[in-house]
Amino acid sequence: MRIAVAGLHTECSTYNPVIAREADFRVLRGPAMLRDQYFDFLTHFPAEFITVLHARAIAGGAVERALYDKWKAEILDGIRAALPLDGVYLAMHGAMFVDGMFDAEGDFIAAVRHLVGPDVLIAASYDLHGNVSQKIIDGLDIFSTYRTAPHIDVPDTMRRAVTMLVRALRTGVRPKLAWAPVPVLLPGERTSTQDEPAKSFYTQLHEIEEPTGIWDASFQVGYVWADEPRATACAVITGTDKAAMEAAATKLAQDYWDVREKFVFGMETGSIEDCVDRAIASTTYPVVLAESGDNPTGGGVGDRAEVLAALIAKNARGVIFAGIADRAATEAAYAAGVGATLPLHIGASLDPSSTPVDVSAEVVFLLETENPLYREAVVRIGGIDLVLTARRRPFHNILDFTKLGLDPHGAKIIAVKSGYLSPELGPIANPGIMALSPGVVDQFVERTTRNHTPRPSFPFDRDFTFVPQVKWSALAK
Numbered sequence: 001m002r003i004a005v006a007g008l009h010t011e012c013s014t015y016n017p018v019i020a021r022e023a024d025f026r027v028l029r030g031p032a033m034l035r036d037q038y039f040d041f042l043t044h045f046p047a048e049f050i051t052v053l054h055a056r057a058i059a060g061g062a063v064e065r066a067l068y069d070k071w072k073a074e075i076l077d078g079i080r081a082a083l084p085l086d087g088v089y090l091a092m093h094g095a096m097f098v099d100g101m102f103d104a105e106g107d108f109i110a111a112v113r114h115l116v117g118p119d120v121l122i123a124a125s126y127d128l129h130g131n132v133s134q135k136i137i138d139g140l141d142i143f144s145t146y147r148t149a150p151h152i153d154v155p156d157t158m159r160r161a162v163t164m165l166v167r168a169l170r171t172g173v174r175p176k177l178a179w180a181p182v183p184v185l186l187p188g189e190r191t192s193t194q195d196e197p198a199k200s201f202y203t204q205l206h207e208i209e210e211p212t213g214i215w216d217a218s219f220q221v222g223y224v225w226a227d228e229p230r231a232t233a234c235a236v237i238t239g240t241d242k243a244a245m246e247a248a249a250t251k252l253a254q255d256y257w258d259v260r261e262k263f264v265f266g267m268e269t270g271s272i273e274d275c276v277d278r279a280i281a282s283t284t285y286p287v288v289l290a291e292s293g294d295n296p297t298g299g300g301v302g303d304r305a306e307v308l309a310a311l312i313a314k315n316a317r318g319v320i321f322a323g324i325a326d327r328a329a330t331e332a333a334y335a336a337g338v339g340a341t342l343p344l345h346i347g348a349s350l351d352p353s354s355t356p357v358d359v360s361a362e363v364v365f366l367l368e369t370e371n372p373l374y375r376e377a378v379v380r381i382g383g384i385d386l387v388l389t390a391r392r393r394p395f396h397n398i399l400d401f402t403k404l405g406l407d408p409h410g411a412k413i414i415a416v417k418s419g420y421l422s423p424e425l426g427p428i429a430n431p432g433i434m435a436l437s438p439g440v441v442d443q444f445v446e447r448t449t450r451n452h453t454p455r456p457s458f459p460f461d462r463d464f465t466f467v468p469q470v471k472w473s474a475l476a477k
Contacts, residue, residue, distance in 0.1 A: 013299030094130015213241025293439030305347025318412030323387030
């Protein structure tokens with residue numbers, strides 16, 4: 001069996017003014033995809049995989065339209081050259097926004113479907129924070145999404161999607177897709193699967209699958225910082241028994257609606273000032289202070305300096321702050337060299353809507369790298385060791401700190417631009433607290449501008465009723 005593999009994987013806040021360009025993506029082409037650990041699981045399947053192109057980037061702003069058009073054309077050309085095919089596997093995120101276009105994944109998947117025709121099976125894997133539309137469902141035969149947030153089941157989800165595709169091709173049994181939108185749109189920080197009610201809700205997905213004629217039960221929380229017509233939660237069911245699929249989609253949609261008011265933040269929250277005061281006063285450590293409104297993995301810009309300013313104003317000591325994206329400040333630190341003290345203008349380097357800070361800082365560490373885009377500098381401002389980066393990036397893993405000569409275990413306060421804490425930072429947080437800070441991924445989603453999001457929708461609207469309605473893919477009718 002011959003299966004083409006491709007995908008465009010990113011998450012885009014429509015409130016983020018920073019356009020995502022080619023340099024922001026990690027791009028794999030051709031045989032290099034199978035050699036990469038992200039896709040090497042494919043070599044364990046009894047199929048011939050024709051790998052075309054996969055582009056993946058940290059969450060951010062809209063993807064440049066010309067770049068999307070270029071990659072879309074390249075993928076379609078690669079698939080066309082590989083014909084005839086038995087199947088296509090698309091490794092996606094589901095929350096891509098292309099400059100000037102709604103429903104970018106719908107456009108992309110529809111183009112792939114038009115090229116290969118109705119007889120070729122198409123499977124897709126998604127992030128549970130992706131958004132779905134009827135156009136997306138109409139183009140697919142198989143769908144599977146992450147079941148954890150933080151996402152620790154990415155390889156499992158990709159493998160699950162390909163397993164279903166290979167199963168369908170080997171047996172000749174073609175599954176169908178059903179979906180049930182739910183007018184609820186909440187941030188991932190309120191719907192982490194580490195906390196209730198999401199923990200129990202996602203556990204049931206395994207329970208409603210085989211042998212009921214359901215191959216996969218998926219649920220999309222959706223991506224709240226996309227002001228798009230498709231921005232909503234939904235259940236998506238892959239299977240062969242239409243009655244069982246309809247019952248499962250209805251149940252999941254109703255269950256999610258019923259617990260909508262119970263989703264809360266999984267750790268202590270407060271204003272920047274409140275959280276900084278609590279962190280300084282804490283008798284246990286390290287306190288992990290998450291700056292949620294500027295979280296780059298959620299679509300934040302990553303260049304805001306309000307938390308840094310508050311830490312400086314409170315004379316905080318024993319602090320590691322990782323980090324602030326500011327290429328000019330990073331380059332200045334590299335030009336000065338380790339041991340130098342220099343004035344720095346930090347923050348608002350990408351989005352000028354926030355307030356920068358002016359400080360005197362000592363350069364204590366410079367990461368050795370041949371690529372200027374990957375430069376990272378540690379500068380000391382009083383009792384604060386601040387990481388400056390030339391590009392937007394998160395600091396989620398212990399290695400992110402130790403490679404810069406920083407010991408997160410020994411810090412009193414670790415400040416990171418994050419929402420819920422990563423699987424490596426969560427266990428060392430003592431405690432973790434989340435600042436409900438300003439930014440383009442504002443946790444107060446009710447105050448974000450909504451011009452295109454379907455209404456009514458919770459939590460933007462509250463006085464309305466909901467009855468689940470199951471919809472089918474065009475191929476299932």
